[in-house]
Amino acid sequence: MKSLGSIRRSFAPWNDPQARPYISFQNVTKRFGDFTAVNDLSLDIYEREFFALLGASGCGKSTLLRMLAGFETPTSGRILLDGQDLAGIPPYKRPVNMMFQSYALFPHMTVEANIAFGLKQDGMPKAQIAERVAEMLKLVRLEQFAKRKPHQLSGGQRQRVALARSVAKRPKVLLLDEPLGALDKKLREATQFELMDLQQDLGLTFVVVTHDQEEAMTMADRIAIMDKGKVMQVATPAEIYEAPSSRFVADFVGSVNMLEGTVTSRNGNSVVIKGNSGAQISVENAGDAAPGADVAFAIRPEKIRVTSKRPETAANAMEGEVWDIAYLGDMTVYHIKLGDGQVVKASALNSARVSEDPLTWSDRAWISFAPDAGVVLTR
Amino acid sequence: MQGKLSRFNITALVLGFAFLYLPIVLLVIYSFNDSKLVTVWGGFSTRWYASLLSNHLLLDAAWVTARVAFISATVATVLGTLAALALVRYTRFRGRFLFSGMVFAPLVMPEVITGLSLLLLFVAVGLDRGFLTIVLAHITFTMCFVAVVVQSRLMSFDRSLEEAAMDLGATPFRTFIHVTLPVILPAVVSGWMLAFTLSLDDLVIASFTSGPGATTLPMRIYSQVRLGVTPEINAVCTLLIGVVTIGVLAAAIVNKRRDIQRQRDEQAAAQAN
Amino acid sequence: MSQASAVTRPASEASASHGPGGIVLSAILSRLVIVVPYLWLLVFFLAPFAIVFKISLSETAISMPPYFPVFSWEDGLSGFWENVKELSFANYLWLVDDPLYFNAYISSVVIAAISTFLALLVGYPMAYAMARAPSSIRMVLLMLVILPFWTSFLIRVYAWIGILKPEGLLNQFLMWAGVIDSPLQIMNTHTAIYIGIVYSYLPFMVLPLYATLEKMDFSLIEAAQDLGCPPISAFWKITFPLSLPGVVAGCLLVFIPAVGEFVIPDLLGGSQTLMIGKTLWNEFFGNRDWPVASAVAVVLLLILVVPMMFFQRAQARSQEQER
Numbered sequence: 001m002k003s004l005g006s007i008r009r010s011f012a013p014w015n016d017p018q019a020r021p022y023i024s025f026q027n028v029t030k031r032f033g034d035f036t037a038v039n040d041l042s043l044d045i046y047e048r049e050f051f052a053l054l055g056a057s058g059c060g061k062s063t064l065l066r067m068l069a070g071f072e073t074p075t076s077g078r079i080l081l082d083g084q085d086l087a088g089i090p091p092y093k094r095p096v097n098m099m100f101q102s103y104a105l106f107p108h109m110t111v112e113a114n115i116a117f118g119l120k121q122d123g124m125p126k127a128q129i130a131e132r133v134a135e136m137l138k139l140v141r142l143e144q145f146a147k148r149k150p151h152q153l154s155g156g157q158r159q160r161v162a163l164a165r166s167v168a169k170r171p172k173v174l175l176l177d178e179p180l181g182a183l184d185k186k187l188r189e190a191t192q193f194e195l196m197d198l199q200q201d202l203g204l205t206f207v208v209v210t211h212d213q214e215e216a217m218t219m220a221d222r223i224a225i226m227d228k229g230k231v232m233q234v235a236t237p238a239e240i241y242e243a244p245s246s247r248f249v250a251d252f253v254g255s256v257n258m259l260e261g262t263v264t265s266r267n268g269n270s271v272v273i274k275g276n277s278g279a280q281i282s283v284e285n286a287g288d289a290a291p292g293a294d295v296a297f298a299i300r301p302e303k304i305r306v307t308s309k310r311p312e313t314a315a316n317a318m319e320g321e322v323w324d325i326a327y328l329g330d331m332t333v334y335h336i337k338l339g340d341g342q343v344v345k346a347s348a349l350n351s352a353r354v355s356e357d358p359l360t361w362s363d364r365a366w367i368s369f370a371p372d373a374g375v376v377l378t379r
Numbered sequence: 380m381q382g383k384l385s386r387f388n389i390t391a392l393v394l395g396f397a398f399l400y401l402p403i404v405l406l407v408i409y410s411f412n413d414s415k416l417v418t419v420w421g422g423f424s425t426r427w428y429a430s431l432l433s434n435h436l437l438l439d440a441a442w443v444t445a446r447v448a449f450i451s452a453t454v455a456t457v458l459g460t461l462a463a464l465a466l467v468r469y470t471r472f473r474g475r476f477l478f479s480g481m482v483f484a485p486l487v488m489p490e491v492i493t494g495l496s497l498l499l500l501f502v503a504v505g506l507d508r509g510f511l512t513i514v515l516a517h518i519t520f521t522m523c524f525v526a527v528v529v530q531s532r533l534m535s536f537d538r539s540l541e542e543a544a545m546d547l548g549a550t551p552f553r554t555f556i557h558v559t560l561p562v563i564l565p566a567v568v569s570g571w572m573l574a575f576t577l578s579l580d581d582l583v584i585a586s587f588t589s590g591p592g593a594t595t596l597p598m599r600i601y602s603q604v605r606l607g608v609t610p611e612i613n614a615v616c617t618l619l620i621g622v623v624t625i626g627v628l629a630a631a632i633v634n635k636r637r638d639i640q641r642q643r644d645e646q647a648a649a650q651a652n
Numbered sequence: 653m654s655q656a657s658a659v660t661r662p663a664s665e666a667s668a669s670h671g672p673g674g675i676v677l678s679a680i681l682s683r684l685v686i687v688v689p690y691l692w693l694l695v696f697f698l699a700p701f702a703i704v705f706k707i708s709l710s711e712t713a714i715s716m717p718p719y720f721p722v723f724s725w726e727d728g729l730s731g732f733w734e735n736v737k738e739l740s741f742a743n744y745l746w747l748v749d750d751p752l753y754f755n756a757y758i759s760s761v762v763i764a765a766i767s768t769f770l771a772l773l774v775g776y777p778m779a780y781a782m783a784r785a786p787s788s789i790r791m792v793l794l795m796l797v798i799l800p801f802w803t804s805f806l807i808r809v810y811a812w813i814g815i816l817k818p819e820g821l822l823n824q825f826l827m828w829a830g831v832i833d834s835p836l837q838i839m840n841t842h843t844a845i846y847i848g849i850v851y852s853y854l855p856f857m858v859l860p861l862y863a864t865l866e867k868m869d870f871s872l873i874e875a876a877q878d879l880g881c882p883p884i885s886a887f888w889k890i891t892f893p894l895s896l897p898g899v900v901a902g903c904l905l906v907f908i909p910a911v912g913e914f915v916i917p918d919l920l921g922g923s924q925t926l927m928i929g930k931t932l933w934n935e936f937f938g939n940r941d942w943p944v945a946s947a948v949a950v951v952l953l954l955i956l957v958v959p960m961m962f963f964q965r966a967q968a969r970s971q972e973q974e975r
Contacts, residue, residue, distance in 0.1 A: 071874055091877040092886075104875035108893050117889075118879030169879065388784055391777030392793065398774065399800050399854060402811035405821060409814065462689035472686055481693040483964050487905060489912020489956070491929045492949050495936065496700030499946065503703050519696040522689070552681050573802075580804040583914055587936075597806050604806075604919065608814050616807040623802050631795060 011221065012236075013046040020083070022047040022205055023068065023173060028077035030063050030229075037063040039229035040077070050199050050206045052220035054213060054253075060229040061209045065175050068207065069098045082172065092121070097171035101178040103162035105150040111137070111161050112146040118169040136164040139198070156187050163195075167202060174199075176208040180215060192218050213253050217241070225249050241300075246379040250298040257304070257344045259297040263289050263376075271376065273297055277340035279318050284371045289378050299374030304346035306334045307366050308357055314368035320344070322363045334359065336367050403620060410613035427614040437615060440599040444579060447510065447595060451517035452574035458518065459525025459574070460567055466526070467533040485523040493520055494587030501588065508590030516588040517578040524577060525570035532566030565634065572630060576623055701953070708946035709739035719942050743947035753931065753948065757955065760928040763842060763917075764910035767849035771857040771906050772899065774850055779861035779898075780891075783868070794862070801855040809848055809919050816844050816920065840922025848916035849906070856905040864898030865891070897966065904963040908956055928952055 013019035021044035030038040038060040045051045053061040066072045067079060070091030079086045086094065097118070105114055115136050119129045137143045140160035150158055159182070166174055179195065180188040196219050199206045210216050216223050217237040225232045225240065225248075232252075233245045244250035247258065261275040263286075271286040273295060281297055289295050310317055323343055324335035333347045346367055359365055384392075410428075414421025431437060462482055469475070485493060497516045498508070506512060540562065544554040560567070582597040589595065596615075603612055710719040747753045782793045800808065815821045816839045823835040838844050868891065876886040892899075914929035921927065928948065935945040 069874075069878055071877075090882075091874070092880045092882050094878075096878075098875070098878045100871050100875055102869060102871050104869060104871040106872060106876075106890060117876070117881070121880035121885075165879070384781060384785055387777070388781035391781045392785075395774060395778035395781075395854075395858075396796055398851065399797070402808065402815055402851070403800065403803065405815065406807070406811040458689045458692055461685050462693075465686040465689060469686055474690070477698075478686075478690055478693070479968065480964055481697050482689075483967050484960060485697060487908040487956075487960060487963055489909055489914075489929055489952065491912050491914050491932045492704075492953060495932065495945060495949050496704045497696065499703045499707055499942070500696070500700040515696060519692070522692070526689075576802050576804075580806065582806050583933075597804065600806060600810070601915075604810050604813070608810070608817075612810070613814075616804070616810065619807060620803045623804075624799065627799060627802050 011048070013049070014044070014222065019046060021045060021080075022049070022082055023207070024078075024080040025064070026078045026080065028064075028067065028074045028079060030060070030067060030072060031075045036229050038067070038074075041229065041231055043224060043231055043234065045205065045207060047205055048203055050196065050219055050221045051208070052216035052223045053207065053209045053226055054216040054223050055211065055226035056252075057211060059226040061226050062177060064226075065098070065177055065207065065209045068173070069096055069175055070094050095171055096173040096175055097166040097169055098175040098177065099162050099166040099179055101181055103150075103158050103182075105158060105161055105165070107150055110147050110149055111142060111153070114150070114161055115165045115168050118165065122169065132168060136168050139167075140164045155182055155184075156191070159183060159191065163198070167198070167204065170202070171204070173205045173207060176206060178210055179208060180212070181210075188215070195219060217253075225252060227252075243375055244298065244377070247296050247298070247377050248379075250296075250375070250377060255301055255345060257299050257301065259299070259342070259344075261295060261297065263291050263293045263295055266291050270371065273376070277318075277338055277342060279338075281316050282371050283374065283376055286376045287378065289376045293378055296377045297374050298377055299369060301333060301345040301347040302331075302349075303369055303373040304344065305368050306336065306346045306348060306359065307368065308359055308363065310366045311368045315371045317366050317368040318344075319364065319366055322359050322361055322365050325359070325361065334365070336365055406613055407617045407620065410610060410617040412610055412613075415610065427610045428618075430611060431614055431618075434611070436594075437596070437599055440594050440596040443510070443593055444596040447513050447517060447585075448575045448578035451514045451521060451578045452571050454514075455518045455522035455574040455578075456525050456567060456571040459522040459570055460529050460563075462522065462526040463529035463533055466530055467536075482523050482526050485520045486527065488520075490520075490581075490583035491587075494584040497584065498587040508588060509593040512588045512590065513585050513593060513595065516584050517574075517581065520581075520584060521574035521577045524573050525567075528570040528573060529563060529566045532563045536562060569630065572626060576626075579619070579623070704946045704949055706739070707943055708743055708950045709741065710943045710946075711740075711742070712941050712943050718940055743943050744951070746944065747947055747951060752926070753928075756926040756928045756931045757951070759926050760911050760913075761955070763845055763925075763927060764849070764907050764913070766842075767846050767853075767910055768857075768903050768907040770846055771850045771853055772903060775854055775857035775861055775902065776899075778854075779858045779865055782858070782862050783865035784870075790866075797855050797858050797862075805852055806915060808852055809915055812844070812848055812851065812920060813839070816847070839920065840924060842921070842925060844920040844922075845917055845925060845927075848920045849910050849913065852916065853906040853910060857902040860901035860905065861895060861898040864895045868894055897970065900962070901966050901970070904959055904966070908959050908963065911956060912952055 023045040025041055025043040028038055028041050029036065041060075041064070043064075053064060055061045063072060067074055068081075068086075070086070070089060073087075081094075081096070106117065109117070112133055115133045116129050119132055124132070133146075134143075137146055140163060142157060142160055142164070145153060145157060145161075150161065153161065159179070163179070166176075176195075180191055183191060192215060195206075208216070208219065217240075220237060222234060222236055223240050224234045227248055233240060233249045235243070235245075240249065240253055244253065250256045251258065259273075259275050259277075259281065261273040261281065263271050264274045264280075265272045266286065266289070269286055270282065270284050271289055271291075273281045273283060275281055275297075283297060305311065305314070310319070318338055320336040320338040322334060323337040326333040326335075329350070331347050331349050333345055336344050336346060338344060344367055409420075411423050411425060412419075412421055413424035413426065462478075465472075466475075466479055466482065472478075494516070497512075497519065501508060501512045501515075536559070540558055541554050544558045545551070549557065580597060581595075582601050585595045586598055586601075589598065596619075600612060600615060603609065707719055712719060778797070782790060782797070785793055813820070817823075818835040818837065818839065820839070822838070823832070826832045827835070838847075872890050872894070873883075873886050876890045877883065881889060912929040912932075913927060914933050917925050917927040917930050918933070921930075929952075932945050932948045932952070935941045935948060
């Protein structure tokens with residue numbers, strides 16, 4: 001896994017102004033009657049990228065995928081694939097393949113016939129089809145299930161047949177609609193890595209739709225967070241998590257504390273925020289927050305320390321009361337109620353079996369964090 | 380996904396429904412034809428409806444038919460509901476295969492065979508043919524339709540409702556009366572309506588099993604139809620179509636209303652939350 | 653734990669509140685659920701076939717009932733055997749000898765088969781379109797298909813007489829439109845019977861087709877197209893094979909009763925057309941030859957037994973699937 005990580009870090013065509021996007025949505029809008037599923041959306045995806053569309057149900061992510069596959073036509077705007085406008089090209093002539101959420105395995109065909117289906121449509125010679133099918137079966141480790149029908153397979157096996165069928169044609173782009181949605185948690189985690197390896201091995205471009213942020217964070221090179229037909233942010237998982245661009249994104253991905261307040265002064269890239277509770281928060285990397293602006297300071301629970309006494313060196317510290325403690329095994333989440341009634345979540349890794357600074361319900365406690373521990377959000 | 384229909388699909392529906400409804404519509408229209416020549420339009424008139432009122436043969440036949448249909452549909456509904464319960468609830472009993480065969484076979488059995496065999500049965504046991512024999516015959520073939528309708532409702536029935544009732548101390552019989560029956564009641568009612576109209580419509584089986592003095596409306600219509608198309612028959616047919624259509628539509632509307640009311644209640648309940 | 657209490661509690665409470673009599677009553681009632689309809693069908697559906705078979709072996713007689721021998725309880729066992737000896741297969745030989753019957757059977761099967769195929773051609777696109785329609789109007793469409801089925805069969809066949817006859821509405825329309833110069837002879841031909849059967853039995857074809865097509869996952873078609881299959885080819889490779897259970901059920905529901913159909917050939921087919929249901933009717937009501945009519949019925953039943961078994965198996969299988 002380590003090697004994969006380092007490959008990933010060096011792969012960043014989106015930072016290269018010379019790179020040409022492979023898939024390009026240009027001002028795409030899709031309306032169904034009165035309902036606008038996708039609203040004037042522009043988005044670039046690069047070759048060999050593992051791209052995730054993340055959002056709640058009804059945010060338009062599936063519609064976007066279906067427009068790329070050709071099942072829906074944009075109401076306005078263009079979709080380009082490798083420089084070619086896809087308008088008017090029916091799904092069966094597009095060099096993209098899709099893995100369906102329901103898998104859509106043909107129930108009257110064997111595993112083998114399902115995988116061979118797309119190849120037959122291309123008029124590939126029989127011997128070559130057999131060879132490719134065998135290769136695909138091996139890839140997904142289903143060699144001994146070639147003659148089974150879909151209803152004789154487990155959920156995980158079906159998922160792998162669907163995957164084999166959709167990559168058998170070596171499409172330029174593979175679209176995956178909630179590829180792991182129907183699997184249980186354990187299987188899902190194992191399959192995530194299989195999908196990543198497969199994408200690396202075959203060198204394909206993957207566009208995956210998911211509502212599961214963990215899934216998107218694990219697999220994707222970049223994630224587009226969608227809401228109400230719009231893209232809220234496109235960035236790498238780390239950027240999305242550590243530097244969300246808006247309150248929505250910060251709140252949508254992971255757990256976050258939002259401290260609302262007003263900027264009182266700005267010095268270079270640092271600002272001081274007067275929280276609604278009256279507390280002063282000094283923050284570095286303030287973004288574009290100007291003095292007088294109403295902002296939110298977003299900070300992840302794991303970036304906050306909880307102590308029973310006021311820490312001596314902390315840049316920011318606030319006093320409160322232990323309101324709730326959730327012991328999760330690997331970590332403990334403290335809910336600290338501040339003076340103004342806001343409850344802040346802070347998590348502590350349980351690196352020792354017995355805590356040195358035990359806190360319990362109703363104790364007075366201090367929370368503290370570094371000036372660069374969170375971000376200032378103006379939107 | 381299935382938001383709009385392609386042109387092909389719309390054409391198929393329009394042509395298909397035109398085929399299904401045009402003949403009936405034409406028949407209804409020509410029942411108001413003043414001309415005695417059925418296919419020549421002679422202006423609007425309701426005189427054929429008026430002349431029906433003085434046609435005692437038809438009126439008598441209609442009265443016989445209505446009674447036959449009412450009695451046979453009611454008995455058939457009881458028997459058919461029992462048969463459906465037996466098929467769905469008791470997956471194993473001796474002769475189940477034969478039983479399910481006897482329930483399904485009459486659905487497709489040519490009427491001439493059913494009619495002939497029932498007649499020969501009545502003759503063999505020395506039962507005089509007439510009102511009673513028609514009723515018995517109609518019960519036999521309509522109960523199977525009731526069974527199929529009720530059965531499909533029972534299949535989607537949540538068994539845990541019954542288990543809950545029994546868990547709370549109700550006997551199987553009380554469970555059936557207080558829990559099962561209310562839930563499957565819509566299917567039982569539509570089964571009754573189906574049995575009623577099937578009995579109302581039947582010509583072949585009634586012809587075999589009827590005797591002197593028990594002539595049903597379809598038999599009377601048939602004997603007149605054989606002589607040719609007359610506006611009077613068009614009028615009778617229109618009335619029959621009207622009765623059935625009103626009945627079916629009324630049932631559908633009642634059902635729909637209940638659904639809408641239920642949806643509203645659910646929405647209100649959800650908002651109250 | 654909770655399961656154990658669920659099992660034991662009702663028994664104790666039931667006996668407390670209703671007494672042991674309640675349980676016995678319930679047991680008897682649950683037995684009646686099977687026994688009553690079972691006995692009814694045995695007496696009024698199965699037993700008559702035995703009688704039909706017996707009478708098919710009898711001779712015609714000018715008496716009431718018009719056949720011989722007549723079994724009666726007074727004859728005792730010896731009389732019974734005397735009567736059995738009188739039975740013969742003469743009526744069946746008669747059916748084989750007279751080409752009229754043979755031709756009637758053949759033409760019934762052929763006419764029913766052609767009509768079934770035509771009904772499939774008309775019904776499939778309808779069922780397909782209904783299954784693809786927005787769910788808001790699907791119920792209305794379903795209602796529209798079922799509604800004619802509620803109106804009288806006889807009336808619906810009768811309606812076609814006014815349309816198809818030489819001076820009827822269809823010919824009037826076609827001549828008015830200038831398509832034809834002289835009236836088409838449709839009435840009293842096989843064409844009229846096809847129209848009548850397709851028309852009368854169309855709901856039986858559409859409903860099972862709709863049921864299977866509606867259940868079908870539409871993403872299968874999208875998957876096929878996604879893998880490079882054009883729509884028409886996707887229909888034949890995916891939709892049609894998957895709808896086969898509906899096709900089989902629909903065809904059997906039309907074919908079986910159509911073979912023995914009486915009203916349609918009688919009213920629309922004229923005296924020329926030969927169909928076995930009409931032959932049976934004529935033997936019975938016209939010639940008053942009950943034994944031959946019975947023999948005709950027995951042979952017809954034998955012809956239909958195979959498709960009927962298919963029907964029952966298909967029915968049972970679809971039930972299994974729904975469970």
